[in-house]
Amino acid sequence: xxxxxxxxxxxxxxxxxxxxxxxxxxxxxxxxxxxxxxxxxxxxxxxxxxxxxxxxxxxxxxxxxxxxxxxxxxxxxxxxxxxxxxxxxxxxxxxxxxxxxxxxxxxxxxxxxxxxxxxxxxxxxxxxxxxxxxxxxxxxxxxxxxxxxxxxxxxxxxxxxxxxxxxxxxxxxxxxxxxxxxxxxxxxxxxxxxxxxxxxxxxxxxxxxxxxxxxxxxxxxxxxxxxxxxxxxxxxxxxxxxxxxxxxxxxxxxxxxxxxxxxxxxxxxxxxxxxxxxxxxxxxxxxxxxxxxxxxxxxxxxxxxxxxxxxxxxxxxxxxxxxxxxxxxxxxxxxxxxxxxxxxxxxxxxxxxxxxxxxxxxxxxxxxxxxxxxxxxxxxxxxxxxxxxxxxxxxxxxxxxxxxxxxxxxxxxxxxxxx
Numbered sequence: 001x002x003x004x005x006x007x008x009x010x011x012x013x014x015x016x017x018x019x020x021x022x023x024x025x026x027x028x029x030x031x032x033x034x035x036x037x038x039x040x041x042x043x044x045x046x047x048x049x050x051x052x053x054x055x056x057x058x059x060x061x062x063x064x065x066x067x068x069x070x071x072x073x074x075x076x077x078x079x080x081x082x083x084x085x086x087x088x089x090x091x092x093x094x095x096x097x098x099x100x101x102x103x104x105x106x107x108x109x110x111x112x113x114x115x116x117x118x119x120x121x122x123x124x125x126x127x128x129x130x131x132x133x134x135x136x137x138x139x140x141x142x143x144x145x146x147x148x149x150x151x152x153x154x155x156x157x158x159x160x161x162x163x164x165x166x167x168x169x170x171x172x173x174x175x176x177x178x179x180x181x182x183x184x185x186x187x188x189x190x191x192x193x194x195x196x197x198x199x200x201x202x203x204x205x206x207x208x209x210x211x212x213x214x215x216x217x218x219x220x221x222x223x224x225x226x227x228x229x230x231x232x233x234x235x236x237x238x239x240x241x242x243x244x245x246x247x248x249x250x251x252x253x254x255x256x257x258x259x260x261x262x263x264x265x266x267x268x269x270x271x272x273x274x275x276x277x278x279x280x281x282x283x284x285x286x287x288x289x290x291x292x293x294x295x296x297x298x299x300x301x302x303x304x305x306x307x308x309x310x311x312x313x314x315x316x317x318x319x320x321x322x323x324x325x326x327x328x329x330x331x332x333x334x335x336x337x338x339x340x341x342x343x344x345x346x347x348x349x350x351x352x353x354x355x356x357x358x359x360x361x362x363x364x365x366x367x368x369x370x371x372x373x374x375x376x377x378x379x380x381x382x383x384x385x386x387x388x389x390x391x392x393x394x395x396x397x398x399x400x401x402x403x404x405x406x407x408x409x410x411x412x413x414x415x416x417x418x419x
Contacts, residue, residue: 012037052105073124080117084110104151111142132177135165139180143187152200155188159207166211170218181211196245205249208233222279227314230256231291238298257313264317265330265367277318309340327371334364
C-alpha cells in the first residue's frame with residue numbers, strides 16, 4: 001500500500017468518506033484525522049510580505065530619489081532614520097497583535113531600508129569604502145532579524161541581500177567577501193538545520209550556489225571547481241533529518257550538475273575548452289571524493305542510499321577526449337541517471353518522481369538524437385522521426401507508469417494508457 005510521506009488535508013477530505021463507507025474508520029476518526037491535518041497553506045502566500053516590502057521600498061525610493069539632491073543632509077538623515085524606526089516599530093506593533101505576516105513584512109521593509117540607508121549616507125558624506133564592511137553590516141542585520149523572528153521570509157530576503165552584496169564585492173571591488181558567504185552558510189544554514197523548511201531550503205541552496213559561482217569567477221579558477229562547494233550543499237541535504245527539506249536543498253546542485261552534463265553532451269569538444277574545464281586531476285578528484293564520502297555517510301545515516309545515483313551526474317567526463325567519445329559517455333551517464341530516477345520512483349510509487357524520470361529520459365533521448373543524427377539526416381526526415389520517437393516514448397512510459405502506480409495502489413488518478 002502506497003503511503004504518502006506528508007498527509008494532505010485535501011487527500012483526506014476526498015478519500016476518507018470511502019474509508020468510512022468501507023468500514024476502515026469511523027466518522028469520528030475521520031473528523032479527528034481532518035482536524036489533525038489542517039488545510040495546506042499556499043506556499044506563494046508566504047512570499048507576499050516579501051514582495052510587498054520590496055514594492056513599497058521601490059516606490060519610496062523612486063519618490064525620494066527624485067527629490068534627494070534638493071534635500072539638505074540633516075533632512076536626509078531624518079528621513080532615513082524615521083523610515084527605519086517607523087518600519088521596525090510598525091512591524092513590532094502588528095506582530096504583538098497577532099498579525100505576524102504583516103509585521104514581518106514591515107520588518108523586511110526596514111531591513112531593505114537599512115541597506116539603502118548605508119548606501120545613501122555614504123553618498124551624502126562622500127565616504128569612500130575600499131572593502132565591504134559597510135554592506136556586511138546589512139547581511140549581519142538580516143541574519144540577526146531572521147533569528148530574532150524565526151522567519152523564513154526574512155531569511156530568504158537575507159539570502160538575496162547576501163547575493164547582492166557579494167555581487168557588488170566581486171564586480172566593483174574585485175574581491176570575494178568570505179565573511180558574507182560564511183554568514184549565509186553558517187548563520188542561515190544553522191537556522192535551516194534547526195527549523196527545516198522547503199522554501200528556505202531551495203532559496204538558501206540557490207543563494208549558496210550563486211556565492212560559489214562568484215568565487216570561481218573572481219578567483220579565475222576552472223569552472224568545474226564550482227561543483228565542489230555545490231556538492232557540499234548537496235551533502236548537507238543528505239544529513240538534514242527532514243527529508244523534504246533536504247531534497248529541496250539538493251535540487252539546485254542537481255539542476256546545475258544536470259545542465260552541465262547536458263552541455264557536455266551537446267557541446268563537449270573538451271579539447272577546445274580544456275583551459276576552462278580541466279582542473280588538476282589529483283586535487284579535483286581528491287576534493288570530489290571527500291565530498292562524496294561525506295554525502296554517502298549522510299545517506300547511510302539517514303537511510304537514503306537509494307539517492308546515491310544522483311552522483312552519476314558528477315562523473316568527471318570532461319577529462320575524456322572531446323568529440324564523439326565524450327558525447328557518448330555523457331549520454332550514457334544521462335540515461336543511467338534518468339533510469340535510476342525511474343527505478344526509485346517505481347519502487348516508491350511516487351508519481352512526481354515518475355514524471356521527472358520520464359522527462360529526463362526523453363530529454364536524454366532527444367539530446368542523443370540531435371547529437372548523432374543532425375549532421376547527416378535530411379531535416380524533414382529528422383523532425384518526422386524525432387516526433388515519432390517522442391510520441392512513442394511518451395506512449396510507452398505513460399503506459400508503464402500507469403501500470404506501476406495501479407499495481408502499487410497509489411492515490412490519485414493515474415495517467416490512462418493510450419491503447
